[in-house]
Amino acid sequence: MVTRLRRVLAAAVLLGLWVAPAQAFEAFVSVDDYMAASRAERLSFLAGVYDSFNTIQDAGLFSSEALSTTVERIIDCTAPMKIEEIETLFTAWLEQNRAEWDSAAASLFVFTFDDYCR
Helix, strand or coil: CHHHHHHHHHHHHHHHHHHCCCCHHHHHCEHHHHHHCCHHHHHHHHHHHHHHHHHHHHHCCCCCHHHHHHHHHHHHHHCCCCHHHHHHHHHHHHHHCHHHCCCEHHHHHHHHHHHHCC
C-alpha cells in the first residue's frame, strides 16, 4: 500500500512539473545519476527541485490537495535550512532507501522530506 501511494505521489509530482518547462528536466534525473554527480552538481540539482516545488506550490498548480499540503509543510520545514543540509539529508535518505531508486530523483525529494518534516 505504501509503495503504491508513493508511486501515485511520484506520478502526481512528475505530472505537476510539466507546468515548469524550464526546470522539468530535473524530473528525469535518475538516482544513479544523482549519486554519481559531484557535490556541486547535487546542490544545483536540489536547488532546482526545491525552487520547482516552491513555484508550483505558490501558483497553486498541484492537482491534489494532499500533495499541495505535503509540499507546503516540506517547504515550511526546509526553508531555514542551507542547501548543503538539504543535500546531506537527501543523500542519506537515498542511501537508506535503495528500493526506491527506480523512481526519478526529484520525486523522491518529497518522500525524503515528508519523512523528515513530520
